[in-house]
Amino acid sequence: MSRIVLFENINPSAQEVFAAAGYTDIQTYPAALTGQSLFDAVKGASIIGIRSRTQFDASVLAQSDCLRVLGCFCIGTNQVDLDALSLAGVPVFNAPFSNTRSVAELVLAEAILLLRRIPEKNARVHEGYWDKSAEGAYEARGKTLGIIGYGNIGSQVGTLAELLGMRVLFHDVESKLPLSNAQVCPDLQRMLAEADVVTLHVPGGTATDNIINAAALAAMKKGAILINASRGSVVDIDALHAALASGHLAGAALDVFPVEPKGVNEPLQSPLRGLSNVILTPHIGGSTQESQANIGREVAEKLVSFAKYGATKGAVNFPEISYAASSTQVRLLHVHKNMPGAVSALNKRLADLGLNIVSQQLQTQGELGYVLIDIDRLPDEATLESIRSDPATIRCDLL
Template sequence: MAPKVLISDKLSAAAVQIFKDRGIEVDFQPDLGKDKDKLAEVIGNYDGLAIRSATKVTEAILEKATNLKVIGRAGIGVDNVDKEAASKKGVIVMNTPFGNMITTAEHAIAMMFAVARQIPEASASTHAGKWEKSKFMGVELTGKTLGVIGAGNIGGIVCNRAQGLKMKVVAYDPFLGEEKAKKMGVEKVELEELLTRADFITLHVPLTEQTKNILSAENLAKTKKGVRIINCARGGLVDEAALAELLKSGHVAGAAFDVFSEEPAKENPLFNLPNVVCTPHLGAATTEAQENVALQVAEQMSNYLLDGAVENALNMPSMSAEEAKVMGPWVSLAGHIGNFIGQLTDEPINAINILYDGTASGMNLAALNCSVIAGILKKANPDVNLVSAPVVAKERGIQISTTSQEKSGTFDGYIKVTISTPERERSCAGTVFSDGKPRFIQIKGINIDAEVGEHMLYTTNNDVPGIIGTLGGVLGKHGMNIANFTLGRAGAGGQAIAIAYLDEKANAEAMAELRDSGLFEQIRPLEFTLA
């Protein structure tokens, strides 16, 4: 059955066609996002939701989204999506961070020119029939120092454009390495130094707890007298009231803002001040950018719904279509190992350690981690998936740790998962054979070779005669056929395990008879969902 996608905001016809060309059923209702009640009424019918900024995806909407798997935002900002509620619901939230990078960077440069030469005020004055040539004395950009806060995708383009204007660029970004800074031709500095040196300051960071009010009243007071400040990133990065006072006092010579702490901005401390340029969040408002992000979100959502590729997700590790093809068997294996341990564990889990060996260590470990965690938690929470699993684990206080190592044994690569509970440690390891099928290769430190089946039976016992006969006899008596059977032991007369791959689900009568035999320490029927 083809996936169904709802487009509830305005998207280009070309984006709609991408869904159709990929065989996805698409429902284009560009005004539906404005009607939250109607959206809540129909959202349960769709696998995907494509939006811009008009649709508000709240917790209440998500509660009704019983089939929803992915939300695609055509643009960078996802303030209109409750990401936490989406994660708990197991819904991937994607954005399109690259489709409007150039457009937003160009707008920041344009705003810098506008405030340097007081272009809006000069234009208004000239339109009014005045000729106030001496009133609008500007400054050159050439030779000035531009302080860039956030030298990522958009900030990096601004740095490049500013260098073309013969500006000296200093950048503050905790994630910018010295080597990368050299390649970019910028000087990496701490925020304090940037504030005291920059003639112009432009912001290009997301709004987080760490960046909120990064230009606070205290930091604004540290800036160089005559500085001009540009914000085309996110409202809330600058204390607008404090900036207004510094503009009035003349300490700050000008400001250019495209974003505000409250939007739509009907009133703001910066409005109607001299040499303050304001635009209504136009950073991405070009024909090219709007088309780019629409096409990009359609491709990303299609790739996920059809191939499992995760691109530009905000609440799950990204995995390209190529990675998804190569990693598919390993993602399944990770889930099966986690599911095996989860089905055997009845007490609360304190910690999960995941060891990646050889080939597995070079893969997308974040995605594999999600699969392991989801598998472990599935017994207690059947609705958990790769998106919601880390959230659920965090809520339960489960500590997650990951270890990687080079090839250390017979297999080219394997995954080993160990959990800790108040009562015990439990471990299981597995690998993917050349046929693409996952195998369990070690349980409780005992080596085995067990193919994963939909219906399985796991037993533990002391290594004594009669185990195989009892298992085969009891299962045969109750009409249960064994498709595959694996034994392993720690040593002669020591602890032993058996895994039977059954053609059908184990019945209660057979399990009761095996328990009554007194030969087994543990008997667990197991169920696995196979791709």
């Protein structure tokens, strides 16, 4: 039976999925581990689950002597060396959709609070002032929301914003079908100039580094609000501070930062701290009980589907093969170099070893090929080693 190790206090919903599938050997850790402690913890585990703080690089992989599959119980996979795991024949799964609603609700809540100047009003009351002025306070209804990145989260933000009576524009580098009454805006500069609230929902990486820089901030409508709940690297923080200090922007809300504290007692280092028109939250956009439970279930179900059937639908680094029930009692999972003749050589080797192929599913991606093979009888270890010895074979496991 597979041994499962879960780090960083993954929601109990994941264990419920594993238990329902018959997996009982589950070791949990309340936080991320590093160094030798992490090396010791991963030994003997065939299924490993992490969140965003566990750095799973080649050195950790080298110590993961039984690893078959890795689950990231979060959206991002920046903490994982995907190339190293691919070359080791280990698929990686994440949860790209499960916290969509939570992030969307936070973004809209922050937009309303900043439009009404609530952070500033709240602070003034705590300080002993009773400022009832309506100056600078606005309704969301009738305002224009500009969304940069119209994916799963961005599109849901737009749909919910329309229910508040907002006009929705969006800009995306890929062609996206508008939902409800949202309007595509190919010209980012025009959208920035029209939007009362701009919200970012883009991936990290060099293509999006500091896309909101001094020039983009200058192009924004005077008195507008900026919200970033995507990646910390997409906003130039010093330029944002300058835009807020000058009064060009009326407010901002950030849930992500270029450099984030590593623990609860470590303060955020940012020039935005202390500004009354800025909401700063500790990367909690997806941190609701509902989203964490959804993430636990979604990733655990993907891990179980791979462990039991070899399905890789939704893997971020691997050829995708959907679930299919085995047509026999024996299934081989074969990962190989994506090169001419690799599969035909494998099939010939199986035939030479006296194994009959009952059914076969093949998919490739980049340098990898992945094939599920249902065969008519259980091969012995010598037969498996013969298959693994082929130069094109990266990994061959038996279900």
